[in-house]
Amino acid sequence: KQEVTQIPAALSVPEGENLVLNCSFTDSAIYNLQWFRQDPGKGLTSLLLIQSSQREQTSGRLNASLDKSSGRSTLYIAASQPGDSATYLCAAPSSNTGNQFYFGTGTSLTVIP
Amino acid sequence: EAQVTQNPRYLITVTGKKLTVTCSQNMNHEYMSWYRQDPGLGLRQIYYSMNVEVTDKGDVPEGYKVSRKEKRNFPLILESPSPNQTSLYFCASSPIGLAGGDEQYFGPGTRLTVT
Numbered sequence: 161k162q163e164v165t166q167i168p169a170a171l172s173v174p175e176g177e178n179l180v181l182n183c184s185f186t187d188s189a190i191y192n193l194q195w196f197r198q199d200p201g202k203g204l205t206s207l208l209l210i211q212s213s214q215r216e217q218t219s220g221r222l223n224a225s226l227d228k229s230s231g232r233s234t235l236y237i238a239a240s241q242p243g244d245s246a247t248y249l250c251a252a253p254s255s256n257t258g259n260q261f262y263f264g265t266g267t268s269l270t271v272i273p
Numbered sequence: 274e275a276q277v278t279q280n281p282r283y284l285i286t287v288t289g290k291k292l293t294v295t296c297s298q299n300m301n302h303e304y305m306s307w308y309r310q311d312p313g314l315g316l317r318q319i320y321y322s323m324n325v326e327v328t329d330k331g332d333v334p335e336g337y338k339v340s341r342k343e344k345r346n347f348p349l350i351l352e353s354p355s356p357n358q359t360s361l362y363f364c365a366s367s368p369i370g371l372a373g374g375d376e377q378y379f380g381p382g383t384r385l386t387v388t
Contacts, residue, residue, distance in 0.1 A: 161332075194376055202381070203363065209376040249316070259323060260331055261306065261377070265315035 162187045162254050166264035173240055174272050181235040181267045183250035188228045195224050195235050196249040198266070204249065208235070240271045275300045277380035279364050285386045286354055294349045294383050296364030304367040305347040306331070306377070307339065309360040316363065322347055354387045361385075 163186040173179050185193070192211045196204040208217045208224040210233065216225045223236040233250055247266040254260040277298045286292055298305065306321035308331075318331030322341040336358055338350040347366075351358060364380040 192376075196379075204365075204379040206376050206378065251316075259304070259321060259329070261308075261318055261321075262332075263308075263316040265313070 162190070162252055162260075162262040164250060164252055164262045164264040166248075166250060166267050168267060169265065170268040170270075172270040172272060175240060175242060177240050177271075178236070178238050179240055179269070181237070181248050181250075181269070183233040183235070183264055185231050185233070185252050185262075187252075187255045188231050189255035190228065190252045191255070193224075193226055193233050193250060193252045195222075195233075196251065198247045198249060200246075207248075237269075240269075242271045242273050245269055245271050275378075277364055277366050277378055279362075279380040279383050281383060282381065283384050285388065287388055288355055289353050292351050292354060292385075294351075294362060294364075294385070296347045296349065296380060297345050298347075298364075298366040298378070299345065300366060300368070300378070301344065302366035302378075303344070303369050304375070304377075305341065306365045306367075307337070307347070307349050308363045308365065309333065309358075310363065310382075311360050319349070319362075354385075356387050359385060359387045 165184045194209045195207040210217045210226040221238040226233045247268045249266045251263040280295045307319040308316045310316045317333045320339040322328045362383045365377040367375040367377045
């Protein structure tokens, strides 16, 4: 069974700072890994999907990396803004069928103006 | 607009009263799934479906039923709800499944309270 861990659980940074969110997973034979954003009381918004053959994906100020050998993924947010305040979740499928999906418990980010 | 819809968005019910939460997607996706989200436990998968008439258990299927009679719909059924099923529920869909490298698209969530 895939286990996904996110550290830290909460993070507070001043506006403009670059930051890194961490995600680790136990089963390295993953097909892909997906990063989501969740605003309080809202649904999940997909940010980036990294295929197992890729090492990085970029979207605007976001950059996600994937290192299967070490079981780690990072989400880099450049020049953080108050609007980036949200909970960030990473998730990965199981390696056996690939159709069960496992989430980390998330990192709650607060960007202070 | 391509989307996953869930109804109702909020529901308060009593123990033992059967209920159904509907989920529908308009993207012709083959894969659909249900999750529950609880504080401290994160999102956990309840059931998923690879296609019509094909459903499989996720990590926490106890107390839930699903059916996939049509490609677009994937209702979640609680035959006899209990207070420990109070949670935030999400439906999601994906074009051909996660092993194919597809991303999932999530519905807005259904907040269920069982008293």
